[in-house]
Amino acid sequence: MIRYRSxxxxxxxxxxxxxxxxxxxxxVLPDGVMDLxxxxxRLLFAGPDITAAPVTFPAGTVTxxxxxxxxxxxxxxxxxxxxxxxxxxxxxxxxxxxxxxIDAAYHDPAAALDSLVQLLLGRAAVNPEDLxxxxxxxxxxxxxxxxxxxxxQHHLSExxxxxxxxxxxxxxxxxxxxxxxxQNGLRLARxxxxxxxxxxxxxxxxxxxxxxxxxxxxxxxxxxxxxx
Numbered sequence: 001m002i003r004y005r006s007x008x009x010x011x012x013x014x015x016x017x018x019x020x021x022x023x024x025x026x027x028v029l030p031d032g033v034m035d036l037x038x039x040x041x042r043l044l045f046a047g048p049d050i051t052a053a054p055v056t057f058p059a060g061t062v063t064x065x066x067x068x069x070x071x072x073x074x075x076x077x078x079x080x081x082x083x084x085x086x087x088x089x090x091x092x093x094x095x096x097x098x099x100x101x102i103d104a105a106y107h108d109p110a111a112a113l114d115s116l117v118q119l120l121l122g123r124a125a126v127n128p129e130d131l132x133x134x135x136x137x138x139x140x141x142x143x144x145x146x147x148x149x150x151x152x153q154h155h156l157s158e159x160x161x162x163x164x165x166x167x168x169x170x171x172x173x174x175x176x177x178x179x180x181x182x183q184n185g186l187r188l189a190r191x192x193x194x195x196x197x198x199x200x201x202x203x204x205x206x207x208x209x210x211x212x213x214x215x216x217x218x219x220x221x222x223x224x225x226x227x228x
Contacts, residue, residue, distance in 0.1 A: 002026060002228070006067075012117035015067040016110050022059055026228065027052040029186075030217055032138070032169065032179045034073040034081065036091065036116065038064040038109040043091040043102065043116070045073075047084030048170030050179075052218040064109035066117060071134025071168045075126045076117075081170035095120060134168045137161075141177040142184075144203045182217050185210050189226055 006017040030049040037044040040057075046065075057063070074081055077094045091097060101119070105112035133154065140150045150173055151161040165173045185202030189195055199210035214222050 009066060009114045009117065010111075012066070012114050012121065013069050013072065014117060016114060017065050017067060018062065018110070019065075020060070020062045021057060025054065025056050027218065027220070028055055029183070029225075030179045031183050032141070032176055033070075034068050034084070034170075035065045036068065036113050037066075037088075038105045038113060041106070043097065043105060045077075045084070045087075045089045045091050045094055047087040047089070048081055049086055050171060050175065050217075051086075052220070053086070064113060066110075066113040068117070069131065069135065070138040071131045072117075072126075074134075074168055075130060076120045076124050078124075080167040082166040085170040091116075095123075137165065137168065137173065138176070141173055142180045144177060144181060147173050178213065179217065182213055186214075186222075186225060189222065195222065 001022050003020045004017065006015050009016055028046075028049060029052050032048065034048055035046040037046055040061075068076075073079075073084075079094070097116075098119075101112060101116055104115070137150065137154065140153060145153075147158055147161065151158045154161065156164065162172045165171065165176060169176050181203050185198055185204060188198035188201055191198075193201070195210070196207045199205075199207045202210070204210040204213070211222050214220075214225065218225065
């Protein structure tokens with residue numbers, strides 16, 4: 001069994017989360033976000049995923065994380081997200097970390113991650129307008145709008161939108177929308193709604209369309225994911 005809970009950060013933007021698993025193997029599914037993670041006594045940065053990533057931990061392992069808001073990873077580290085896609089990187093390779101922050105993570109991982117983002121924000125020249133644009137692009141992708149209409153809404157050419165999306169999210173706006181649709185469909189299906197209804201509500205043509213896209217993004221079936 002995997003037990004997950006999340007809550008807002010206290011002093012930083014983003015969402016703190018905690019996962020405890022009784023099983024050694026599970027999959028991290030693509031979700032269109034990036035995270036700072038405390039796992040196996042290491043601070044890590046998790047880049048954006050396009051496909052599911054298998055993860056193995058000893059049974060009983062607890063992992064802590066902070067899900068970054070859209071665009072914040074690029075603002076903090078100055079690296080295009082497309083260069084970090086599918087990667088798990090020691091956070092010390094991206095930023096200078098005080099030893100006190102690592103020591104704090106041993107005692108209270110959630111508070112340490114929260115404070116760490118606040119520290120990185122203090123170092124970075126973060127433009128609120130850039131973060132507002134990233135949030136708007138993410139909302140548009142979640143709504144299922146096509147690339148042309150998203151570009152027009154934000155007064156961008158489609159080529160400029162693609163470059164911007166690569167930099168902020170790690171992939172283009174179409175892929176981002178597909179990942180959000182998949183996550184929405186999976187969330188609805190896990191709530192107990194019949195698969196056919198969940199598929200249509202999430203924006204798929206039908207249940208078969210939902211199933212095909214699930215296999216493409218995760219390498220497995222809806223049945224397996226819903227069982228997990």
